[in-house]
Amino acid sequence: MSQQRRSSWVQPQSWSRGQAWVAAFVAVVATLAAGVLLAPELVWDRFLWHYFWGPVYADANNAVCAAMRSAGPELLYSNGACAAADAETVVAEPGYTLVSEIGYAVTLVFFLIGLLDLLDRLAVGNSKRLFYALVPFGFFGGALRVVEDANDAVPRGVEAILAYPWNTLIISPIIYFTVFAVTLVTLIVAVRGAQTGAFDGYDRPVFAVGWGATLLSVAFLLYFVPTQLAGAVPGAGFYPQVTGITVGLAALLSVGTYRLVNRVKPEVHAGTGLVGLVVIFGHAVDGVANVLAADWTGALGVPVQYGAKHPANRLIIEATQAVQPAWLSNIIGTSWTFLVVKLVAATLVVWVFDESIFEEEPRYAVLLLVAILAVGLGPGTRDMLRVTFGI
Numbered sequence: 001m002s003q004q005r006r007s008s009w010v011q012p013q014s015w016s017r018g019q020a021w022v023a024a025f026v027a028v029v030a031t032l033a034a035g036v037l038l039a040p041e042l043v044w045d046r047f048l049w050h051y052f053w054g055p056v057y058a059d060a061n062n063a064v065c066a067a068m069r070s071a072g073p074e075l076l077y078s079n080g081a082c083a084a085a086d087a088e089t090v091v092a093e094p095g096y097t098l099v100s101e102i103g104y105a106v107t108l109v110f111f112l113i114g115l116l117d118l119l120d121r122l123a124v125g126n127s128k129r130l131f132y133a134l135v136p137f138g139f140f141g142g143a144l145r146v147v148e149d150a151n152d153a154v155p156r157g158v159e160a161i162l163a164y165p166w167n168t169l170i171i172s173p174i175i176y177f178t179v180f181a182v183t184l185v186t187l188i189v190a191v192r193g194a195q196t197g198a199f200d201g202y203d204r205p206v207f208a209v210g211w212g213a214t215l216l217s218v219a220f221l222l223y224f225v226p227t228q229l230a231g232a233v234p235g236a237g238f239y240p241q242v243t244g245i246t247v248g249l250a251a252l253l254s255v256g257t258y259r260l261v262n263r264v265k266p267e268v269h270a271g272t273g274l275v276g277l278v279v280i281f282g283h284a285v286d287g288v289a290n291v292l293a294a295d296w297t298g299a300l301g302v303p304v305q306y307g308a309k310h311p312a313n314r315l316i317i318e319a320t321q322a323v324q325p326a327w328l329s330n331i332i333g334t335s336w337t338f339l340v341v342k343l344v345a346a347t348l349v350v351w352v353f354d355e356s357i358f359e360e361e362p363r364y365a366v367l368l369l370v371a372i373l374a375v376g377l378g379p380g381t382r383d384m385l386r387v388t389f390g391i
Helices: 002-010 017-038 040-060 079-086 098-122 129-152 166-170 174-196 203-229 240-264 274-295 311-323 326-332 336-352 355-360 362-388
Strands: 065-069 072-076
Touching: 017 040, 017 098, 040 065, 040 072, 040 098, 040 166, 065 079, 072 079, 098 174, 098 362, 129 166, 129 174, 129 203, 129 274, 129 362, 166 174, 174 203, 174 362, 240 274, 240 336, 240 362, 274 336, 274 362, 311 336, 336 362, 355 362
Parallel strands: none
Antiparallel strands: 065 072
16 A cells, blocks of 8 residues: 555646746746846847847837947937947847748747647637637737837827837737737637626627727728828828738739639639638738739839848848849739748648648647737738828
C-alpha cells in the first residue's frame, strides 16, 4: 500500500492546454523583462523599441520617425532629420518591417492557441456559425483604424480627439489586440446570455454587435472628416465611389474566382464551402483597395496619393516595375500583381482546409479561418475607407 501511495505521489500531474499556455506566456514576458534589465540597449533599444514600440510611438504622434537618444526617444518630423539620426542612433519609422511582421505572426498564432482553449471551455466554435458571426469585426477593425488616421490628420497645433498614449490603442498592430478584446468580451457575454436563455443562440448577438461597432466608426468618420478636416487637410472629403468600386470589384472577383475553382478543381472548396468564398472576398477587398490607392486615385477623383506600407506589398510592386514595360505601367499601373497574388494565395490557403480538418479539429479550423480573413479584410477595409475619406 505504501509503495502504491509513493508511486502515485511521484507521478507528475499533466498540465492542461490552458495552463501550459499561461506558463509559456509568463516565461516569454519574464525572459523579455530580464533582457531589458540586463541588456537594455540590445533588447529594448535595438529590438523591442526599434521593431515594435518605436513605430507605434512615431505613428501615434504623427512623426516621420522617432530616434532613440540617451535621454529617451525623440520625435522627428522631416525626412532629413530622420536620415541624419539614422547614422547616429536607432531610428524607428511608422509601419512594418520583416522582423516585426514575423513577430506579429508568431504572436497571432500564440494567442490563437490560447483562444482555442477558451472556446473549448465555452463549448462554442465547433461549427462555422462562429466564423460568420465574427465576419463584421474584420470591417470594424479596419474602420476603427481609419478613425486613428483621421485623428492623425488633424493639423499640428490643433487638439486631436485622441491624444498619446490613448491613440495607440487604435494604431496597428495594437489595434488588433483592441479589436480582439472587444470581440472576446462580446463573445463571452453572448455565450453566457445564450446559456441563461437571454439570447436565442450566441451568433446573432455577436454578428449584430460587430456591425453596430462598424457603423458607429463609419458614422464618426462621416461627421468628423467633412466638418473638421475638409479644407484644413489637403484632399480630405468624402469619395463614396471608392467604397462602391472596391466592394463591387472584390465581390465580382471573389465570386468569379470561387466559381472558376469549383469548376476546375471542386475539391479546393469541399471543406470550407461558402466560408472559402468569404475568405477570398476579404483578401480581394485588400487587393482591390491597394490597387486603387496606388494607381487609380486620380481617375477616381481623389486628390491624394498613397504608397505601399507593408514590405511584402512593396516587394511585389517593385518586382512588377522591374519586369513590366514602362508604357504598360503608365496604362494599368504596377500594383495589379498584388491583387492577383492575394486571390491566388487566399485560394491556396482555403484549399488546405479540407473536410478532414473540420471533422478532427473544427474549432482550430474555424479560428484559423477567422484569423486568415482578418489579416485581409481588416487592412483592406482600412485602405478602402482611408481613400474614401481622402486621409
